[in-house]
Structure formats: structure tokens, C-alpha cells
Amino acid sequence: MVYADNAATTKMSRTAVAAMLPCMEETWGNASSLYGFGQKAKEALEAARAKVAACLGASPGGIYFTSGGSEADNQAIISAAHLGAKKGKKHIISTAFEHHAVLHTLKKLEQEGFEVELLDVHENGRVSAGEVSAAIRGDTALVTIMYANNEIGSVQPIAEIGAVCRERKVLFHTDAVQAAGHLPIDVQKQNIDMLSLSGHKFHGPKGVGVLYARTGIPLENLIEGGAQERGKRGGTENVPAIVGMAAALEEACAHMDENMAKVQALRDKLIGGLRRIPHSVLNGDEKHRLPGNVSFCFEGIEGESLLLLLDDKGICASSGSACTSGSLDPSHVLLAIGRPHEVAHGSLRLSLSEENTEAEVEEILRAVPEVVEYLRGISPLWKDKVIGKREFLLPESYR
Amino acid sequence: MALYSEKVMDHFRNPRNVGSIENADGIGEVGNAKCGDIMKIYLKIDDDIVSDVKFETFGCGSAIASSSMATELIKGKPVSEALTLTNKAVTEALDGLPAHKLHCSVLAEEAIRAAVEDYHSRHSAGTGA
Numbered sequence: 040m041v042y043a044d045n046a047a048t049t050k051m052s053r054t055a056v057a058a059m060l061p062c063m064e065e066t067w068g069n070a071s072s073l074y075g076f077g078q079k080a081k082e083a084l085e086a087a088r089a090k091v092a093a094c095l096g097a098s099p100g101g102i103y104f105t106s107g108g109s110e111a112d113n114q115a116i117i118s119a120a121h122l123g124a125k126k127g128k129k130h131i132i133s134t135a136f137e138h139h140a141v142l143h144t145l146k147k148l149e150q151e152g153f154e155v156e157l158l159d160v161h162e163n164g165r166v167s168a169g170e171v172s173a174a175i176r177g178d179t180a181l182v183t184i185m186y187a188n189n190e191i192g193s194v195q196p197i198a199e200i201g202a203v204c205r206e207r208k209v210l211f212h213t214d215a216v217q218a219a220g221h222l223p224i225d226v227q228k229q230n231i232d233m234l235s236l237s238g239h240k241f242h243g244p245k246g247v248g249v250l251y252a253r254t255g256i257p258l259e260n261l262i263e264g265g266a267q268e269r270g271k272r273g274g275t276e277n278v279p280a281i282v283g284m285a286a287a288l289e290e291a292c293a294h295m296d297e298n299m300a301k302v303q304a305l306r307d308k309l310i311g312g313l314r315r316i317p318h319s320v321l322n323g324d325e326k327h328r329l330p331g332n333v334s335f336c337f338e339g340i341e342g343e344s345l346l347l348l349l350d351d352k353g354i355c356a357s358s359g360s361a362c363t364s365g366s367l368d369p370s371h372v373l374l375a376i377g378r379p380h381e382v383a384h385g386s387l388r389l390s391l392s393e394e395n396t397e398a399e400v401e402e403i404l405r406a407v408p409e410v411v412e413y414l415r416g417i418s419p420l421w422k423d424k425v426i427g428k429r430e431f432l433l434p435e436s437y438r
Numbered sequence: 439m440a441l442y443s444e445k446v447m448d449h450f451r452n453p454r455n456v457g458s459i460e461n462a463d464g465i466g467e468v469g470n471a472k473c474g475d476i477m478k479i480y481l482k483i484d485d486d487i488v489s490d491v492k493f494e495t496f497g498c499g500s501a502i503a504s505s506s507m508a509t510e511l512i513k514g515k516p517v518s519e520a521l522t523l524t525n526k527a528v529t530e531a532l533d534g535l536p537a538h539k540l541h542c543s544v545l546a547e548e549a550i551r552a553a554v555e556d557y558h559s560r561h562s563a564g565t566g567a
Binding site (some may be wrong): 422 | 447450453456457458464467471473474475476477478494495496497498499500501502529539
């Protein structure tokens with residue numbers, strides 16, 4: 040099997056598994072218990088907090104463990120919005136291609152009377168600090184912009200946006216689910232007030248994540264029920280998962296440079312090969328791009344059938360077609376960068392990790408053109424384009 | 439549980455009657471590119487019997503499988519019978535489709551009907567009726 044869907048989830052690292060086992064077999068007490076056995080779990084929890092904080096350039100007091108990136112996004116945005124509302128600030132700036140954990144939370148806030156402004160991300164999938172600055176108003180409560188996009192891999196100028204927000208005294212949250220463990224993060228230097236990440240995107244366990252909130256930002260609880268996480272997140276801490284996530288993040292950050300170099304080389308080889316397919320287009324910025332992200336649209340075919348046939352060849356990938364997005368429309372991300380519906384239906388995302396090999400990339404490069412050609416061969420849409428009955432929407436040779 | 443039944447995957451992987459027919463007696467095309475699925479059906483009719491049928495489909499796995507199954511269900515049948523093909527029959531023959539994919543079978547039914555209607559309109563025009 041060639042696993043090329045690391046943006047969906049990653050295989051747990053041995054380091055993460057090894058770190059978790061003692062938390063389940065030995066120090067399995069409740070971290071809130073008073074006796075020494077429970078306190079051992081508490082120690083493991085706090086050691087994990089310190090590790091995560093160190094990876095983000097944060098203080099341990101700003102780290103809150105959650106059930107994942109989605110919960111962290113929800114809590115960050117709701118907290119910042121309600122904090123702003125207390126001062127009469129009900130304007131929120133975001134982008135059109137955020138993860139649904141952000142967009143759906145913003146939708147809910149709109150129903151509460153907040154005004155949400157979604158910035159255009161342009162064809163390359165990037166927003167500039169200048170555009171953020173121009174959108175900030177006196178009543179702006181929050182700017183929430185993802186660090187890197189999960190579908191098309193474009194990386195935002197986070198430090199510049201952070202600087203603008205700090206200067207204008209507006210809270211800045213970033214969904215760093217795809218970036219954490221893959222790109223350098225320093226919440227101090229980058230002026231990030233709040234940040235979300237998820238353990239399973241960097242070889243840690245699923246169902247665990249982090250919300251970082253700068254000291255002094257009062258969080259609103261989403262889950263009531265106890266004094267855990269300094270009273271901000273009820274529920275007995277999932278110590279094994281938290282410890283596993285911290286170990287995975289520490290490992291990812293320690294090897295970041297070498298992993299980036301390796302994965303980027305694989306990515307660029309893959310992009311270079313797929314570009315040779317006629318009437319295809321790379322989605323997302325070529326330079327400011329996640330090390331492992333490859334996202335293409337192929338004209339005249341539909342993404343789900345592409346994925347199924349790749350699966351038959353042992354390749355795991357994903358797509359933003361309507362049939363894979365679970366709605367009638369193709370991915371909101373592809374629409375946000377201006378891809379027409381028809382083109383967006385024919386999308387393919389391959390996301391690599393340092394566990395992938397050059398031989399696997401070559402295997403993908405043999406499989407994808409073959410499958411695209413086959414599907415085009417049975418597509419009446421493609422045929423109409425070839426005979427000139429319909430117009431091609433993408434140029435024949437790569438761009 | 440897999441997304442699709444074995445039958446769906448079989449018809450998706452090895453679609454029957456894929457292609458086109460030159461000088462077809464009836465052609466039906468339904469769906470649109472914006473929605474992500476287009477089905478085109480070609481019919482060859484001899485003595486009011488569907489003597490040959492081919493399809494081309496732009497769409498997801500269940501769209502391709504539904505087209506394939508629909509062509510199988512009408513091949514060799516009287517035209518009048520082809521006209522009564524329902525999406526339910528296509529779905530059942532495929533051992534079911536996920537709820538959000540049922541529209542693919544509807545599209546197959548509509549494509550067959552459009553092709554038969556095209557045949558009828560050409561036929562009546564040709565005979566001056």
C-alpha cells in the first residue's frame with residue numbers, strides 16, 4: 040500500500056506509542072487524584088504540557104489539552120468572539136477557505152449577531168497581511184486565519200499577519216492543524232494569540248489536540264465538569280493520548296529540517312510528474328506550500344472514481360469532489376481559489392510524510408496518468424472538449 | 439463495511455457496454471458538468487428491440503456503475519420495456535446504493551429514457567408521422 044493521505048491522518052510513530060504504553064500499563068491513575076499514584080499521572084501530564092509548550096515557543100500555562108483541532112478551533116473562536124462582544128466588538132475576520140471547524144463556528148456566531156468577513160484567498164490560496172490590515176476595524180474582535188490549508192497546502196504569512204493584529208490590538212487565532220510538527224511555529228515571535236493543533240497530523244494519536252491561548256486571554260468553557268485544564272476543559276484528561284501527542288510533536292520538531300528537506304523533494308518530484316498530464320492544474324501556491332502537499336485538478340473527470348481506481352492500485356489519496364465532500368458542491372476550498380465547479384470535481388490530493396519513499400512517488404506517477412486517461416476515455420464531457428463541442432477550462436500544458 | 443456493494447464495485451471496475459455507437463438510433467445525455475455527473479447513452483434499435491447499447495459517463499463510482507447496470511438491464515429488451523426501467527430496478531440490481539448516491543441511479547433511468555425519446559422523435563420524424 041502507498042499511503043499518500045497524511046493530511047487526513049498519519050501513522051503513529053514508535054516514539055509516540057512507546058510513550059503511551061506506560062501511561063496505560065503503569066501510571067494509569069486519574070491525574071486529579073490526590074494520592075501519589077494519581078499524581079504520577081499528573082506528572083506525566085505536566086511533562087507533556089511542558090514539551091508541547093517548548094515546541095511552540097509558549098509557556099506551559101498557555102497550553103490547554105482538548106479532544107482535537109476542531110474543539111480547539113471552536114473554543115478559541117467562541118472565547119475571542121464573546122470577549123470582544125463584551126467590549127462592543129462584534130466583527131470577525133477570517134478567510135473563505137478555512138476548515139469547517141472554523142467556518143461552522145463562525146456561522147453560529149453570525150446567528151448570534153456577529154459580523155463575519157471572509158477575505159478572498161486568491162488563486163494561489165494566500166491572503167496578505169496588508170489585506171488583513173485593511174479589513175481590521177475599530178470593532179474587530181478577532182482575526183482567525185489558518186496557518187496552512189489542509190486541501191491545497193498554501194501557507195499563510197502568519198508572522199506578518201500576527202504583527203498586524205498585535206499592532207492593531209486585535210486577537211489573532213490560527214488553526215495550525217496542518218502546520219504543527221511540519222513547519223516552524225513560535226507563538227511569541229509570530230505574535231500568535233491563540234493556536235489550534237491536532238495530535239494525529241504529526242504521527243501522534245487521534246482524539247487529542249491543543250489549544251494555545253496567550254496568558255491573560257480568558258477562555259470560555261465548551262465542556263463543563265471539573266477543574267481539569269485549570270477549569271477550562273472538564274473531563275478526565277486522556278493522559279496516554281496527551282503524552283503520545285507530546286512525544287510525537289517533540290520528535291517532529293527535533294527532526295523538522297531533515298523531514299522537510301526529504302518530503303519537499305518527494306513532493307516536487309510528484310508535482311513535476313503530474314504536471315505533465317494535459318489540462319491539469321496545481322492547486323495552491325507553489326513556493327509557500329506545506330512540505331507534503333500535492334493538490335491537482337484534472338479536467339474532464341470526477342475525483343471519487345479517480346480515488347477508487349487508485350485504491351485498486353493500492354494508493355490511498357483524497358479528493359475535494361462533491362461525491363467525496365458529502366455535499367452537492369465540490370470543496371469550498373477549491374471554489375474559494377476560483378476553480379469552476381466542473382474543474383473542482385476532478386481534484387486529487389496526495390499528502391506525503393517522511394515515511395514515503397521515492398519508489399512510492401514513482402508508483403503514484405505511473406498510476407495517476409493511467410487512471411486519468413482511462414476516465415477521460417469514458418467521459419462524455421472530455422470527449423466534447425476534444426471535439427471542440429465544449430471549451431477546455433484548463434490550458435493544455437502545465438502552468 | 440465498504441462504501442459500495444461488491445456489485446457496484448464490479449460494474450465500476452469492469453463497466454459493461456462502455457463506449458459509443460456510430461450512427462446510433464437514439465442518444466440521450468443527462469446531468470451537467472457543474473454537478474459533477476453526465477451520462478450519455480447510445481442505442482441501436484432493430485425491430486423495436488434494443489440490439490445494442492453503449493454508455494459514456496463523467497462521474498463518481500456509483501454513476502459509472504449505475505450506467506453500466508442500466509445498459510445491461512435494457513440490452514436485448516423491447517424499446518417499450520427500456521422505457522419502463524426505473525432507478526429502483528437499477529439500484530436493486532446493484533445490491534443497493536448509499537442514500538446520498540441514489541441520484542446516480544435516477545440519472546441512469548433518465549439517460550435511458552432520453553435516449554429512447556430521442557429514438558422515438560427521430561423515428562416519427564423519419565416516417566413523417
